[in-house]
Amino acid sequence: MLQLRKVLSRLLCVIALLVSGLAAMSTSAQAAVPDRWGFAYVNTYSGIPSPAHQAGSWSVGFNVSVTPGAVGQSFVRFPQIATTGGVVHVTAVAQDAYWCQAQNWGPSGLDLVAAVQCYKYGGTPVFAEYTIVFETSTGTLPVSQGFGYVHYNGASITSQFNSVAAPNSVVGGGGSWTVSLPGLGSPAPAGNVQVTAVNPSQPARCKVAGWTPAPGGQTIQVRCFNATNVPLNTGWTLTYQRERAITGAAIPPKSFAYTFDVSPGTAGPYAPTPVGINYNSQLGVNTVQSSGLGLRMVLFPRVAVAPTHVQATAYGPGPEFCNLQTLWTLSGTTVFVRNVACYSATTRVNQPSLTTYTSAF
Template identity: 35%
Template structure:
């Protein structure tokens, strides 16, 4: 047996394991929150995909603890995002990801607002790419207390070929710098990392010279700033998995009944214009014309300097993508957010 330590996870890999899997992408909707312990199940096929053709599975290992298994994607690297699903105020983190033979295992943890682990449905996405060109980047922010550093080069990517860096300006406050892909446009997703009671979100993003800067804040579940590792993705004119069909939007008018988000910060691979309607306090529907919402994956990140957070409630072709946003204590609240769809 060989001991492998990567991305905060430890795995024993048999010495005769298959060759490492290919680069690629995968996603799941983990739709059985209380499945039998330590018994893998296959998520709904319309909402699960693996670029290698492998069949993804999910296993619940304890209350609010899950492992998503992605066959043939067992390379070290890439990035993962996780969003809690449903009408509760629960939230979910990525606790780690690592290869086990030629399979990639992604660990997920879900919590109530008070910090108790809770069985929860969720969506998860993974991408590991080497394709240069366009404006796309990701990283794993793995040194939460460092004032300035280069994140793990194994777990970061920049489509310009440059190296991403991070600076910390205070407790739980970070600036991500992605050289060579700056523009006053695009989309950001952020997910807190680790078996910790924390949430992270994007505060803003903007160009600085040719670099893209994105400010991130991380909080305890109670709403206090805290140093936390996180995963981060920036995309412009492409989905967060670099696949099509895909769409994204920055929901920048949280109290408006119906509007089209700022064009520079929305994308629809069909060429259509996305729209958002407000259903009530903290409840929104995102309309992405010509997107196959009977399939695919949705990720949501709250936007702004406060501790509010958002999740996906559901998505269907007839209703669009429904998003719910909450205060730290779990009360519905109007707020900005970023939402992404990928098929």
């Protein structure tokens, strides 16, 4: 009987250790980012958009779907990831001076639905293809990496994340804001920034107007404009990434990259510097080159693993904006973004821009 008690005691200890180990693993997984994410290339206003360019944290067998709204409006349904908060980014894919903006997003049953509206310069609603990504995060990251986002509704922060658990802040208004991401600092420029306008009732465009890195954190200026070039007080989203994918994945995809075209007048191909703004997870060297006035071809080598996603944002204090001229392509292991197209009103111009790419894997 004594021997049996000893055996049972040891067995219970083993079970307790296993349970505690699993609990620790679960806690560790929950502490990583993100909670939920999804992306798509929306090439239809009704039905299932391109299967080769959508992925998310939902179970196998589900797809992103799209339903039409008013002219230029569509509702993107991300399956099985219903939640509140997070951020949405949208980039138009068009041959002309079009942009797309988020109107709102939120849970609908088990799904998350985002409303997107597209316009041409001047404010006329128009059908346009676009890329869209949603992401929400919790937890922390090593200080060598950095990830943070802000959803600002024009008056206050409604959703935010910082991978060192520091509170982000926003000051300003009337179309110009300064965003502080404390604890995500770097001694030299490093990472990538994406900004998207959020407005449910009128045309709005937003961009990165300035970016100041420091060891204590990142300081980023956001500026927004109306259907033409008038500063506009509106909502917006901002995401900062450093050595993380735009989805902020807890187990990051092996294949992602980003770059900052700081010299849009350079014919190239050239690799933007410093190296921190030109990151490639597979140690490829990203390059940018001209395809004509206001057209910049971006190459991300070694990371072409479908399904894939691209976002682009204009940089600079003026009202210029950028979109994707057409769908990117994969050739071997290289991603060809041909092209990031930038505009001043309806005229293409050479404009600094930030481009980010990720695979689901």
